[in-house]
Amino acid sequence: xxxxAVLLFVVTICLLAxxxxxxxxxxxxxxxxxxxxxTVNGKVxxxxxxxxxxxxFGVTPIGPTWNISHYFLGADNQGRDVFARLLYxxxxxxFIGTVSALICVLVASVLGVVAGYFGGVIDWILSRIFDxxxxxxxxxxxxxxxxxxxxSGLNVGPVHVGPGSMALPIxxxxxxxxxxxxxxxxxxxxxxREREFIQAAIGSGASDVRILLKExxxxxxxxxIVFFPLMVAFDMLTESALSFLSIGVQPPAASxxxxxxxxxxxxxxxxxxALAPGIxxxxxxxxxxxxxxxxxxAFDPKAKLRGSI
Amino acid sequence: MAWRGAKVLLATLTAASGALxxxxxxxxxxxxxxxxxxxxxxxxxxIKLLASTAGGTLDPQxxxxxxxxxxxxxxxxxxxxxxxVSGAHSFDIVPDLATAMPKLTNGGKxxxxxxxxxxxxxxGAAVTVNDVKASLQRLFKVSNPNAGTWYSAIVGSSACLxxxxxxxxxxxxxxxxxxxxxxxxxxxxxPEFLDQLAVPFGAVLPASAPAKDxxxxxxxxxxxxxxxKYDPNSQLTMKRNPxxxxxxxxxxxxxxxxxxxxxxxxxxxxxxxxVENGQGNWVFDPIPSDRLSELSTKYAxxxxxxxxxxxxxxxxxxxxxxxxxxxxxxxxxxxxDKSAAVKLFGGTQLAQPVCxxxxxxxxxxxxxxxxxxxxxxxYAGPDLAKAKALVKKSGTAGMSVGLVVTNDSVNxxxxxxxxxxxxxxxxxxxxxxxxxxxxxxxxxxxxNKVQISLTQWYQDYPAASDFIxxxxxxxxxxxxxxxxxxxxxxxxxxxxxxxxxxxxMSLTNPAAANTLWGQIDKQLMTxxxxxxxLFTPKQIDFxxxxxxxxxxxxxxxxxxxxxxxx
Numbered sequence: 001x002x003x004x005a006v007l008l009f010v011v012t013i014c015l016l017a018x019x020x021x022x023x024x025x026x027x028x029x030x031x032x033x034x035x036x037x038x039t040v041n042g043k044v045x046x047x048x049x050x051x052x053x054x055x056x057f058g059v060t061p062i063g064p065t066w067n068i069s070h071y072f073l074g075a076d077n078q079g080r081d082v083f084a085r086l087l088y089x090x091x092x093x094x095f096i097g098t099v100s101a102l103i104c105v106l107v108a109s110v111l112g113v114v115a116g117y118f119g120g121v122i123d124w125i126l127s128r129i130f131d132x133x134x135x136x137x138x139x140x141x142x143x144x145x146x147x148x149x150x151x152s153g154l155n156v157g158p159v160h161v162g163p164g165s166m167a168l169p170i171x172x173x174x175x176x177x178x179x180x181x182x183x184x185x186x187x188x189x190x191x192x193r194e195r196e197f198i199q200a201a202i203g204s205g206a207s208d209v210r211i212l213l214k215e216x217x218x219x220x221x222x223x224x225i226v227f228f229p230l231m232v233a234f235d236m237l238t239e240s241a242l243s244f245l246s247i248g249v250q251p252p253a254a255s256x257x258x259x260x261x262x263x264x265x266x267x268x269x270x271x272x273x274a275l276a277p278g279i280x281x282x283x284x285x286x287x288x289x290x291x292x293x294x295x296x297x298a299f300d301p302k303a304k305l306r307g308s309i
Numbered sequence: 310m311a312w313r314g315a316k317v318l319l320a321t322l323t324a325a326s327g328a329l330x331x332x333x334x335x336x337x338x339x340x341x342x343x344x345x346x347x348x349x350x351x352x353x354x355x356i357k358l359l360a361s362t363a364g365g366t367l368d369p370q371x372x373x374x375x376x377x378x379x380x381x382x383x384x385x386x387x388x389x390x391x392x393x394v395s396g397a398h399s400f401d402i403v404p405d406l407a408t409a410m411p412k413l414t415n416g417g418k419x420x421x422x423x424x425x426x427x428x429x430x431x432x433g434a435a436v437t438v439n440d441v442k443a444s445l446q447r448l449f450k451v452s453n454p455n456a457g458t459w460y461s462a463i464v465g466s467s468a469c470l471x472x473x474x475x476x477x478x479x480x481x482x483x484x485x486x487x488x489x490x491x492x493x494x495x496x497x498x499x500p501e502f503l504d505q506l507a508v509p510f511g512a513v514l515p516a517s518a519p520a521k522d523x524x525x526x527x528x529x530x531x532x533x534x535x536x537x538k539y540d541p542n543s544q545l546t547m548k549r550n551p552x553x554x555x556x557x558x559x560x561x562x563x564x565x566x567x568x569x570x571x572x573x574x575x576x577x578x579x580x581x582x583x584v585e586n587g588q589g590n591w592v593f594d595p596i597p598s599d600r601l602s603e604l605s606t607k608y609a610x611x612x613x614x615x616x617x618x619x620x621x622x623x624x625x626x627x628x629x630x631x632x633x634x635x636x637x638x639x640x641x642x643x644x645x646d647k648s649a650a651v652k653l654f655g656g657t658q659l660a661q662p663v664c665x666x667x668x669x670x671x672x673x674x675x676x677x678x679x680x681x682x683x684x685x686x687x688y689a690g691p692d693l694a695k696a697k698a699l700v701k702k703s704g705t706a707g708m709s710v711g712l713v714v715t716n717d718s719v720n721x722x723x724x725x726x727x728x729x730x731x732x733x734x735x736x737x738x739x740x741x742x743x744x745x746x747x748x749x750x751x752x753x754x755x756x757n758k759v760q761i762s763l764t765q766w767y768q769d770y771p772a773a774s775d776f777i778x779x780x781x782x783x784x785x786x787x788x789x790x791x792x793x794x795x796x797x798x799x800x801x802x803x804x805x806x807x808x809x810x811x812x813x814m815s816l817t818n819p820a821a822a823n824t825l826w827g828q829i830d831k832q833l834m835t836x837x838x839x840x841x842x843l844f845t846p847k848q849i850d851f852x853x854x855x856x857x858x859x860x861x862x863x864x865x866x867x868x869x870x871x872x873x874x875x
Contacts, residue, residue, distance in 0.1 A: 031729050032649070034726060035646060035648070050652075050657070051601065051602040051606075054606030054607075054609050055609050055614075056656075057604070057612075057614075057655050058600070058601025058655050059652045059653075060602055077599070077653070077722050078722070164739050251740055252725070264578070267599075268600060269602065
């Protein structure tokens with residue numbers, strides 16, 4: 001419940017990002033604001049402030065004002081409101097994490113169930129595909145695909161995904177995690193297939209589609225439901241990593257990963273720019289994991305999921 | 310030259326902005342105005358230079374980056390060179406491999422040099438007049454970036470430009486082994502020819518050097534140091550040239566370190582930290598803005614700031630949509646806030662906005678500012694409303710625009726800002742960061758269809774032609790080549806003719822020639838607007854507390870070989 005409550009809180013405030021940016025902070029978190037000003041303690045100050053110490057070199061963004069109405073967490077090196085970007089970044093990261101997890105779990109469920117039920121050549125072919133994808137370290141595969149597709153986009157038949165599109169990281173992240181869901185599901189289906197009620201259904205002349213939909217799927221569904229929040233966490237972390245490396249979400253769009261990347265150049269002067277999204281990632285991933293554990297306990301306390309990814 | 314390829318040449322620079330700040334914690338080597346005085350007690354040790362990426366090819370006749378031109382001054386020599394000294398005299402041209410300055414005859418079209426005897430390359434082979442001739446021929450064989458501009462003055466060059474592989478420069482370079490003479494004939498007098506021989510492109514290499522870009526394979530040189538190893542993924546190593554003996558301290562002084570390593574791969578933030586901790590001795594890359602405050606307070610004595618004649622600018626591809634449309638180019642010029650870009654570089658102490666091609670204080674510079682809010686000769690700010698109106702009028706609104714930048718923190722920050730501005734005026738801009746190791750050549754090659762990029766240009770020598778002719782004449786534009794330094798791809802024969810007139814005029818009336826260059830600058834910026842000039846920077850050198858004898862040349866920048874370890 002705690003995990004769910006925290007997650008709901010994070011999702012809610014992120015969804016309210018346009019309200020915060022437009023009506024409370026009055027900022028555009030995607031446009032540079034290098035010459036902008038703001039009011040701190042009644043005084044109008046520049047968002048980017050020239051250094052007046054020593055030789056007087058350098059310009060530093062304003063630090064956290066701890067005033068919710070403007071620059072709560074300060075500004076980044078483009079003069080943008082960090083807190084507003086944090087909320088928008090959460091929308092992006094959670095959206096990509098959720099959609100890619102949905103696609104991953106859907107595709108993996110179909111492939112895993114088909115492989116486990118039909119066996120034979122179909123199982124052999126699908127299992128080998130899983131093995132090949134599994135052989136690559138996840139992040140290496142995701143990075144390689146991102147670097148290639150970021151230049152020219154994805155063109156498969158009539159499907160065209162532009163290089164800057166958010167659909168690209170969604171597709172890449174979904175694809176690389178498919179084996180990690182499909183294989184355990186395949187294992188579950190393999191053991192289910194030998195159960196008496198399945199054999200009885202087969203013996204009674206039920207079609208494969210009927211058996212899959214009426215017998216197999218209801219028994220696999222709890223595992224799928226448990227996988228989902230865990231995959232959202234993993235996918236969100238992967239998206240953050242890709243965006244941190246500048247090969248996920250592209251600027252000026254915000255995601256927690258891109259904000260951490262922006263904050264790298266400000267670690268010495270404005271560490272909150274990198275810390276804040278990092279803390280949000282930890283909180284969100286943690287609450288998703290707790291949610292997943294809770295779901296597992298609710299559906300089947302004795303169920304053992306596949307080991308760590 | 311460009312930053313990661315920009316050679317800076319300080320001419321009659323007047324410190325237009327800010328004061329020169331140079332503080333050194335150690336006693337510098339004594340030097341007269343004419344040469345350094347070597348102090349053998351300080352010799353030895355390894356100097357560690359830090360750069361986030363390599364600077365491309367090691368070939369001195371191909372590489373056009375400051376990163377390696379700063380090293381070439383200690384590894385290669387030409388017939389003449391710029392005096393190796395700090396201060397105003399670092400622009401003087403002095404004899405190097407030649408015994409004396411050339412004798413000029415034939416109305417200034419014939420240069421006669423006598424080659425010094427007894428000088429050897431780092432492979433032990435003696436330097437001969439045949440090496441000099443072969444080196445000049447090789448400029449065309451390797452498609453040197455300025456083969457068609459600077460060196461096209463040499464008789465026989467037109468055949469070399471047509472068929473580089475068989476270049477002989479017949480009639481252009483005549484050598485005599487018996488008298489050790491080298492005679493160079495030009496088709497017309499050229500007051501900048503000695504400057505063009507003095508830069509690293511004019512290095513004398515062994516005649517056996519390959520007739521193609523040598524890439525990562527070092528070519529033997531005659532300098533105090535030689536390149537012993539080069540792995541662009543990790544390190545470039547320079548060691549003392551075992552065959553070097555000082556023949557002229559003004560041309561090629563003895564160096565102090567036994568070894569000079571340029572180490573690649575760290576982030577600029579880590580490089581700065583390494584130098585603070587004494588684990589590195591110098592940072593090549595632009596200092597990230599967030600470290601400048603720290604450096605200018607806690608490490609002020611290790612920070613050296615020198616004025617430059619250089620420019621950060623955005624060349625727009627005049628042959629590719631949307632910037633093949635003049636209105637679109639004008640719109641971007643109106644939209645970009647140069648003062649904002651100055652902030653991202655580190656503030657007004659370190660850079661000043663510019664509106665012209667020729668930087669302030671440079672021969673030929675004229676104060677004007679075409680695209681800004683209001684009228685006036687100095688920059689007053691952007692005019693976004695006008696920019697948006699121009700984009701709409703041009704019919705290019707909504708087009709996708711890719712901005713190619715290098716992926717270091719300062720260039721990325723300026724790139725993000727420009728992307729934001731392009732989006733605000735109606736384009737769909739994407740940022741394409743590339744490693745500095747490849748970005749400069751990438752943006753030159755028309756095959757890559759680069760619409761707009763962020764780059765830098767530093768003077769090669771103090772002449773207006775080094776900016777305007779090199780960067781915006783037809784002879785600097787080579788479609789499909791990695792060496793097409795006219796990145797905007799602008800070619801106009803009538804403006805080229807004016808450039809030629811200015812060059813010819815400089816022989817008899819340099820002042821009038823500079824006035825004409827100023828007019829050409831204004832014409833290009835107001836009627837063509839091929840670039841968005843952003844700002845002129847200062848050079849910031851951050852050295853570790855373990856090194857001493859920081860010496861700065863207006864031509865070569867910091868002398869890496871004159872640093873000593875304390």
